[in-house]
Amino acid sequence: MRSDFMSNTVYQIVRRRDGVKAKKLRREGVVPAVIYGKAYKDSLPVEITLQEANKLLKENTQTSIIKLEGLDETVNVIVKEVQRNGATFLPEHIDFQSISLREIITVNVPIHIIGEEKLQHNQLIFQPSLQELELKGPAEDLPERLELDVTDLEFEEKVFVSAIKVPEGIEVLDEEDALIGVVISATSVTEEDEAADAAEAEGEDSAEVPLVDEKEEK
Secondary structure, eight states: OOOTTEEEEEEEOEEOOTTOOHHHHHHTTEEEEEEESTTOSSOEEEEEEHHHHHHHHHHOOTTOEEEEESSSSOEEEEEEEEEEOTTTOOEEEEEEEEOOTTOEEEEEEEEEEEOHHHHHHTTEEEEESOSEEEEEEEGGGOOSOEEEEOTTOOTTOEEEGGGOOOOTTOEEOSOTTOEEEEEEEHHHHHHHHHHHHHHHHHHHHHHTSOOOOHHHHO
16 A cells, blocks of 8 residues: 555544534634545535644645544545635535445545756747646545656657656556647746737736816817
C-alpha cells in the first residue's frame, strides 16, 4: 500500500443534528457535510467544525485517503467537492466519498512542474495548458501528484499527456495527444505583460476624460 498519500491524522465528525438548518450550523462554526459511497444506501449527513474542516482541507489533497472518526466506526474517505463562501473562501459544505483501499475510483491529480531553473537560466518559461490529469485506479495506488521534469526541454518544445508516467495499474483518462504545455520565450511573456499594462493604463486615462457639460454644449 502506498502510504505517501494516506493521512496519518484522524479527523472528528458527528452525525448531523435533526432539524438544524445549514445556515444555523454555519453560524455556530460548524460545516455541514455528507458521506456517500457503496457502503451507504443513502448519503449520510454529518457535521465537522470549521476549525477541523480547515485543518483537513489544508493538510490533504483530492487524492488523500482521509480517516474520519465519530460514527460507529472509522471511515476512509476522499474529498469529492468543497463549496466555499464567495467572499471569505471558507468552506460551507463538503462532500466526502467513502472508499475501500482497493476500490477503483476516478480522481483529478495535479501536475507538479520541476526543473524550471534551467529554463529560466536560458530565458525560457514552461507555459502549462493542463494543471491536472484525470486518473482511474485502486484508491491506495493513486499518486498524490504527478511530476513533470522540464529541465531538458528546448524552445517551443511541447509536452503531451502521453509523456506523463503513472504507477502500474493506473489509467489516464485524458487523451494522450492533449497538450500539457509548451516552452516559450520569457521575453515574449514580458512584452505581452507590458502591452497589457499599457492598454490598461490607456483605458484608465480614457475613463478619466470628463463628460461635456450639457449647458456648455448649448
